[in-house]
Amino acid sequence: MDRAPGVSVRLKLTLSYAGFVMLAGALLLAVVWVFLLRYVPDGPLMTRGPFVPNRSDLERAFLPKAAAMLVVLLAFGLAGGWVLAGRMLAPLSRITGATRLAATGSLSHRIRLPGRKDEFRDLADAFDGMLARLEAHVAEQRRFAANASHELRTPLAITQTLLEVARNDQHHDTGRLVDRLQVVNTRAIDLTEALLLLSRADQRSFAPEDLDLSLIAEEATETLLPLAEERGLTVETSGDVTRTVGSPALLLQLVTNLVHNAIVHNLPGQGGVWVTTRAHPTAAELTVENTGPRLSSHVVSTLVEPFQRGTERIRTGHAGVGLGLAIVKSIAKAHDGTLTLVPRPAGGLRVTVRLPAAPGT
Structure with missing residues (x-):
């Protein structure tokens, strides 16, 4: 100005x-x-x-x-x-x-004002904290953009290769080509929708409503029950009325992603998934726990990063696009909540989401 x-x-x-x-x-x-x-x-x-x-x-x-x-x-x-x-x-x-x-774009410097606490030093410390958050956010966005570009380029490159093969080989099986193109195109669409959902969660573009987290957990579990039965897994849902405030659509996506991950990254034919909701005086808690291979703390700490998949986890056709837990983290953050991932000693993962309780509960 x-x-x-x-x-x-x-x-x-x-x-x-x-x-x-x-x-x-x-x-x-x-x-x-x-x-x-x-x-x-x-x-x-x-x-x-x-x-x-x-x-x-x-x-x-x-x-x-x-x-x-x-x-x-x-x-x-x-x-x-x-x-x-x-x-x-x-x-x-x-x-x-x-x-x-x-x-000018430099976010790596800090003021680090010496001396005892006063108004100026409070301002300097707050500014240093803001710079640290901005630097981390910019770095995260750059990593995300690079990973997103790589992930989106993969299906496009596959599509281009398939089309070149079909053009050069006139006797190529057209039906098989169409099936493969459909699979690749579906993956690209899923990835694009996941990116849009992640952007929506980061922008907090939703009208908060008073809702029951236990009902959302039941709805997500019922939707994914056929997938669990197909893999021979048992899914149990328990918990009392757990009221919170937020977007029903985003919170349903949050629970769906967690339950889907718990089913996909499990032990086929002998595993289980447990979805629990608990109401606390100031928080609404959702816990999704599953059996599975043992995970190291290092692997667990990287699972919430976009496009990060645990190399020690079971990979299947349902593995997704690598944005499931990243979307969960963004949705929880958009609702002023927290996301905690802890490896189970016997194998598998325990994921806990804590959201602010609805006023008056």
Whole structure:
């Protein structure tokens, strides 16, 4: 924003300091003047003893010295105020410099203002924290863009290869080509829809509603029950009424992704999935637990990153596009919730989502 030139804050503070010093000095001189007037008579005095001054004598002696004292106080106030204002505003200059540097795109620097806690240091610490979050967010977005480009390029490259093969080989099985193209195209569509859903969750573009998380868990479980039965898994849902506030569509997607992951990354024919909801005084908790291969803590810590798939987990045709848990994390964050992943000692994963409880519960 373009602004007209103005008086600096340092000069304003200097004039304020000088003004307060002048006011304090004037008040002090006024008190002295009133005190002296009580003991000095008005008019000439006729005495035979030592000379006794009257008010006229006091005025001639006091007022010039008082004026000189005010001039000295003014000079002292201006000089001292200028120095003090400079020292007080020095941290603000560092903050301003860091802000201008950040405006150019540099997010790696920090102010790190030394000294004890005060308003300027609170501002500097808050700015450093903002820079750290921005740097992490930009880095995450760059990784996401690179991964998304790679994932989207893969089905397009496969499609191009299949079409070139079909063009060069006129006797190629057309039906088989169409089937493979349909599979590749479906994957590309699923990936695009997942990216759109992830963007919607990050932008918080939804109207929050009061809802029961246990009913959403039951709906998601019933939808995925045929997939679990196909793989020979048992799915159990339990929990009381668990009220929270949020988007029914996004929270349904959250639970669906968790249950789908728990079914796909499991032990076919001998595994289980447990979906539990619990109501706490200040939080609504959803837990999805499943059997499966043992996972290391390092692998678990990477599962919420976009397009990250645990190399130690079972891979099938239902493995998805690598955005399931990333979408869960974004939806939970959009609802001011938390996502926690813990490997089970016997194998498998325990995922816990905590959301704020609905008001009045």
